[in-house]
Amino acid sequence: MSANNKNDILAVLQILKKYNLKDTESLLKQEANLTDIPENFTHDASDSVLQAYQSEGDPDSYDSCYTELRKFVDSALDIYKYELSMILYPVFVHMYIELVYNGHEEQAKELMEKFGPEQEYYYQEDIKRLSMITKRDQMSGNDLTDTFKSNEFIIRISRDTLSLLKRHLQEKKASVVMNIINEHLYFDLYEGMARNKKQCDATAGALLGEARRQDNKVKVYYGLLKEPDYQQMTTQAPPPEEEDENDVDADKPKKKKQKKDPLFGKKTKSDPNAPPSDRVFLPQLRDNDKNEKIKALREAQKRVNLGPDSLPSVCYYTLLNSLYTVTCAEIAEDSSLIAIGFSDATIKVWAMTPAKLRELKSAEHLKDIDRDVDDVLVRMMDDRKADTSKLFTGHTGPVYSCSFTFDRSLLLSCSEDCTIRLWSLQTWTCLVVYKGHLNPVWDVKFSPHGYYFVSSSHDKTARVWATDNPQPLRIFAGHLSDIDVCMFHPNSNYVATGSSDRTVRLWDVLSGNHVRLMTGHKAPIYSLVFSNCGRYLASGSSDKVVNVWDLAHGHLVASLEGHTSTIHSLCFSRDGTVLASGALDCNLKLWDFSKLCEDLSGENVNVSHNPNVRSGDNYLLRTFPTKQSPFITLHFTRRNLLYGVGMFESS
Amino acid sequence: MEDKIKNPEIQNSQHFGTNLSLESIKIIAESIGIGNLSDAAAKELSDDISFKLKQIIQDGQKFMHHAKRSRLSASDVDSSLKIRNLEPQYGFISKEFIPFRFASGGGRELYFTEEKEIDLNDLMTTTAPKAPLEVTLRSHWLCVDGIQPTIPENPPPLAKDAQIQDSVNPVKKLEKTDLKDTSGKPAIKAHKLKTFETVHIKQLAQHELSVEQQYYYKEITEACVGADEGRRAEALQSLSCDPGIHEMLPRMCTFIAEGVKVNVVQNNLAILIYLMRMVRALLDNPALYLEKYLHELIPSVSTCIVSKQLCQRPEVDNHWALRDFAAKLMAQICKNFNTSTNNLQTRVTRLFSTALQNDKVPLSSLYGAIEGLSELGHEVIKVFIIPRLKFISERVCNMQAADISNTERNAAGHIRALLAKVCAPVLKTMRPAPDVLEDYKRDFGFLGPALHQSVMKARQTPNTAQPTSSASISVPSVTPRITTTPIQRQISQTQQGQQKFYVTKASSPSTTPANIVKIQQNPKIFIQSTPKAVSFVNASNQSLQEHELDDLSHLA
Structure with missing residues (x-):
């Protein structure tokens, strides 16, 4: 046993002693053959550090x-x-x-x-x-x-x-x-x-x-994964759309969000920056998922293309009678469900469409259903218990974040009680409680491909989990303070985290290493979003600035100033042209992201050369104030209608 | 090095190392029965406790941020205690206030929590408190295709602060080069000039109303002066709370001003009442700042207070209620918009007090002037009405003669009642207690007995008399004299009993250019350029007037 090792064990024993864990202490002593500990050993771990x-x-x-x-x-x-x-x-x-x-x-x-x-x-x-x-x-x-x-x-x-x-x-x-x-x-x-x-x-x-230069030297596969061929699954292939937009700059990864983009004609061309499709194991798509994707593609055809001359419409959802009790809100990908987390540990899910929230029938009744009929899925649902909203109870502290799966069958939530819970949106019950974080969990997000999710906590770690495993698959440690927000990359190979140490990091899910360290924020970071092309990352902070980072080299490329309070919500439009930011100052700002991409494409960047940081004045399209309702969440629907959620703060 | 400090807040918050005072520590120690804590011990404790408290509060901040609030609550502190493995403080659930009370005495100051003893029986017998309302979701359009609709759910396109700035600070308009965010309309793209010349082109102000706004204007104005009482209520409701009518304000005010001019000539009491109710609604609207339109509103309102004749049959119609209502409006306007630069209240006071100086003023106008002054508060009554009481008294006395018409006698009666009402509380404070009827008769002449009676009455009732108007009272220090402001000119014309109109030059940029009312000898013939104003002249009838008066008395 080296001297160094011995010192470590002594330090551990010291801690065990301090917390009066006698059994463990004696066990460790036995195993390490350390019976002759000097009585006057008062080696304080923190002392040595200092x-x-x-x-x-x-x-x-x-x-x-x-x-x-x-x-x-x-x-x-x-x-x-x-x-x-x-x-x-x-x-x-x-x-x-x-x-x-x-x-x-x-x-x-x-x-x-x-x-x-x-x-x-x-x-x-x-x-x-x-x-x-x-x-x-x-x-x-x-x-x-x-x-x-x-x-x-x-x-x-x-x-x-x-x-x-x-x-x-x-x-x-x-x-x-x-x-x-x-x-x-x-x-x-x-x-x-x-x-x-x-x-x-x-x-x-x-x-x-x-950040050190070598922190950002590793290659990041920020490209998007090749989409599986939905055409084979569809009976009627929608025609390729918006060719002109892709022609604008073909070399730029300015394609729309992969999930929704039907690149049917030219989809064989793969992104040079994309990771190999088997780099990270992704679950097979089920029939249900495929149908959902096809539906999304169809919907995307009706999308309004946004730009400086065609600004989106914004629908604002105000939470009434909820002064200071709402802690988070999340809208499902297809904009049909909204989940609100409350400080009294409950989660409420509303249907945003006239369709009610239906519950699966009980096991006895399910037995009676003929499994061969066409509408078996419909018959499984119990219309009598349908309601416009459902309540989840189970957490014991304020709920800080929620996340829906793409197919809206599951909901994740994290809370001050240090746990993450997985809820079924069919039986409307809690399925799993993931315990692992040692401190309140600030954020949880599903991977865009489902199955994986990432959580971040006050304990300075972010963890990647799979829904079928009670233990985390990866623990990302390295931040020096709370990790306030986390986000999966659209290709599910990377995770971005924003922390109270005022840095943004990008982690490789495969290796668990941090591959980008981005500094420039002057206050804790509370919101993150990847651009639809996967190359850029936008982060909102309580320094009132939205920063845009280029993941290729980890450079800060734009600093969008204008808000006067903490930015808690960021969202890219579905065609990737507009970035919306909502803050506690009750303002919604729309930024011209396509113009920013255009300006950036001319610039020759490499790892050692920092590009000029662009200011927000040129890119701000519009500001929309609300009446004393700070923004909690922003969400673009598949057709590019913008939803905002907030509570009314009467003075 | 100065440039290092960017944030001005930082400069003010250089409180490093603030600690709990030793005295606090000692008081706390006393409260748990430790009487003689030494200074050194208190210092040690104070350092330690302050350090720990700061740490806990700083952690609490994190919970506040994640709950997306900007205000620390008791539950945040609880959470922060929990992550340090400390027992949270149960019982502090108050979100809205800090439950500490302040007490001082014997040279010591302290904060304590109030713990009331609760009688369980009382708790059982009282009805259960109302359950909090359930959280609901409500949606509205924050913006449609990049344009923010002006609905009550959205903030007004031009905030009231900005409106105030706009009317008070003329430089503001020149500074405003960025039209992007001011209104719901899309940004106007600046033309890029190829060559740069040093010619300043003044931007034309945009005042076109959208089709919807035009329609709204039409509907609202029709409803306000129309026959349908239900629609009128809705229209007034809309005027008094709609945040988006700021752009239509110039037209609304012109409508009112023109309407008053026309209908005063027509002696159309009902319409005048409706128009005053519109003024009231606009005044009530929290999103509007009317300062820029006072030049139209004040003449209209003052006309309704002091005009010689407001109705067809002065002997029966209750035009007194309209005068009262308009006087209240005037007081409200003075209260809201009086500044040291516009001297509004001074000018209004001067206007009314000139009527009291003149013995040719018709009695109805005299009544209006007294009412207008009395609404401005006790001080105004004291300075302007009380010294003129004798003079008014004589005029009222003259009206008691047999050959005087019924109308005049009626007016005299109203004046007497009004004076008794408004002067009593003031006289009560001005004159010493024994009220001798002879003194009153000597000082106030004919009105003496009536005043005496009401003062006696006022003395018996408990002292509840408060100034009716809390507006700051600005009394012109010199004796009022007639100046030739447009307002005054108009009033002096009405005082002379001639139904004349004067030429108005619309100074609001938005009004249609032709707004000239011709002066005619015959008061019944007039030419009016806005057809709207004419169209509603005949829309009223006698029964409506009665109905209106009931309403007014409610409002007043």
């Missing part, structure tokens, strides 16, 4: 060190200035932690009061959390300090800027700053011109700085 902060530096010198560094940054040439200024915040944070760790409470407070307010606005939230910690013992088990300690703060910096910095540090012999920079900062070097303020700001803001 040990690097042990410093003999003069606590009063920190102030002057920081002032000097800031003066150096200020007096630097403009081309280096902004890149250099990026090091101020991490140095400040680590100085503070070092002071607190070494028990210099007064000096720490002074440093915080003097220099805390002048840090960038998007760090203020973290600074406030940090300023709460004024004593060494408060640091143990604290998320924020642990995060700062165990991870390096990443700064992208040009070679010239870095050499300038190094020269300065050597000249000044500022050991305090030098130590911090060596220990806790990671410089991601690149050749070429130093970035200007705008470029620096665009990707700054995450909890631990920017």
Whole structure:
């Protein structure tokens, strides 16, 4: 047994002891042959994590060190200035932690009061959390300090800027700053011109700085899967539609959402960026699914094509008598059902069409039905129990998210009670309770192909599950704070997650690795949506901005500003031309996504070259305010009618 | 470095390291029976508790965000305690308010939770509280093909704030280059010029009404002055709560102004009442800001207050109710729109008070002026009516002679009753307690006994007299004199008893250009350019008038 291993086991034993788990402790001792534990062993796990902060530096010198560094940054040439200024915040944070760790409470407070307010606005939230910690013992088990300690703060910096910095540090012999920079900062070097303020700001803001270049080097198969040939299943093939639209830019993956797009004529051409169809196992389509797909295709033919000159109609569903009790809303793909989650742990499903919600007959009655008749599916349903809405009870905490399957037979929900539940929309009962998350589950989403689903939680993990397995298939760990939102890629090979650490990550379902790390948001991310072509990802955040990312290289390509509150809902139109965003400021904004795609197609991008971040002014089509009803959910129907859902907040 | 601080909020919230005060800790310690907590211990506790509380509240924020709220509730704190494996605080279910009460005394201030003892018997006997309503879904069109319909479910196309800005701040209009989001209409595409010249072309204001709006205007105006009482109620209801009529407002106001002009000449009481009810409905509409249209509304309303004759048969018809109603409207207008720049109330007060100075004013106009002033509040009564009481008294006294017509005598009676009503509460406060009839007779002449009686009565009843109008009272400091504002001119014309019309120049850009009413010697002949106004002149009959008056008394 290596010494390292032994230390680990000792740490585990320590924890077992702490929680008074005596049996497990003695078992582990036996198995590890550790009978001779020194009684005075007081190795605190968190202590070891923070040990690097042990410093003999003069606590009063920190102030002057920081002032000097800031003066150096200020007096630097403009081309280096902004890149250099990026090091101020991490140095400040680590100085503070070092002071607190070494028990210099007064000096720490002074440093915080003097220099805390002048840090960038998007760090203020973290600074406030940090300023709460004024004593060494408060640091143990604290998320924020642990995060700062165990991870390096990443700064992208040009070679010239870095050499300038190094020269300065050597000249000044500022050991305090030098130590911090060596220990806790990671410089991601690149050749070429130093970035200007705008470029620096665009990707700054995450909890631990920017993404390394190698974080985004892996190839991502963002293309769409080849659609199975529905033509064989249909008796009457609908004619190919909207040729002109595909002709506009054939090289761009601007096809419509694969599920609905009947590329009957030319469907043999496969997307060069698409993953192999057997990369991730996908369930076989059942007859029911096929019928549903065909129905969707037919419906899609009647779709209105949107653009700046033909804006969609919006139907707004207001939830009345529900002040502050509704926590989430979800509309089924075919827009026939709506599920509302409440803070009192119930879920209510409404039929949005005149057809009522019917229930399967009981087993005795089902026995009597002749299975060979044509309308056996209809006969299985009990019309007497049909209703316009149904209630699900089972959770014990507020329901934070719901998700329908494509065929509307199942509904997933996640809750504050740390569980995910699968409900049947035929028997209207709970089928499975998935337990695994350790903390409240914030979001759950079905894969577009069904069977798989992804959930994200306060425990900083996202997990991929299959409906038939009570254990998660993948656990995505890497985010540094809550994962607030998750989303399956249209090809089901990837999962995107947005977190309170202000980063968006893309995970490979096959390997479980994170393949993209995207920074630039300045506040927690609450909504994500993939473009219909699969290449772009839009994310909405409480920094009031919708960011659009190019998954090919993980670049931020557009930052759509305009909202004045948290953006909780995003949705692409079915033809992929319009992006709708709804926020708590009671505004719905429509963005011209086809124009953005067009502008982007001209740009030559690669992994090291960051494209210019486009602002939203050119792309905003319209804003529609509601009357004191913030948007909870947005949904485009198959015919491109936009549904919005919200509750009325009377003042 | 200053540019680093982008967000102005941050600058105001530099509260790092705020902790619970030591005193709070000591009070809390006392409440659980620890009397002598040392400062050091309190400090230690305060640090620890503050740290933990902040952590809990910060976690609670996450639950708030995921419930898509922007307000932290007690349940969020519970949830945040739960994820720390702490027992939640049971019993704090209030969503709407923080259940703490403040108390101070003996130099100490503290907040406490109020715990009432509940008598179970009472709880048993009282009826069960109403069950909360079930959540329901309701749908409406937020937008149709990119155009937001103006229905009550949608916010008004131009918010009231914007309307206020529009009428108060003239620069606003020049700044507004982005027409995109202002109304439900699609954006107007700016023409791209090939060459740039430094010529400023003033954008033509768009005031065409859509077909639907034209239809709406027609329906509403017809219903408002038509014979069908049910339809009128609906139309007024629509005027008073529809958020989308902002664009039609200029036309509505012109309709009212023209209607009043025509029907005052015709002495058509019913129509005047209907028009005043329209004014009332527009005033009531929370989505409208009428400031820009006061130049049309105020003359109309004041005409209905002080006009010499408002009905065919002054001796029987109750035109007094119309005057009362219009006076209330005027007070409301003053209250809503008086600013230091338009001096609205001052001008209105001046207008009415000139009528009190003049002894040629017909009695009906005098009544209107008194009513108009009295609606503006106690202070106005005190300054403008009370000093003129003797003068009015003489005029009323003269009307008691035998050769005076019934109409005049009737009017005198109304004035007397009105003065007794409005002056009593003011006189009560102005004059010391022993009310001597002789003093009243000496001070107020003929009206003395009536006033004396009502003041006596007022003294007996408990002091409930509050100012009738809470509008800020602006009293012109100099003695009122006649100025030649259009409003005044009109009134002085009516005061002279000649039914004349004056030429109005429509300053609203939307009105049709020809709006000139010709001045004619014969009051019965007039030429009116808007055919609409003429068409409803004969739409009323006597029975309707009676009905209307009942309505008015309800409204008033």
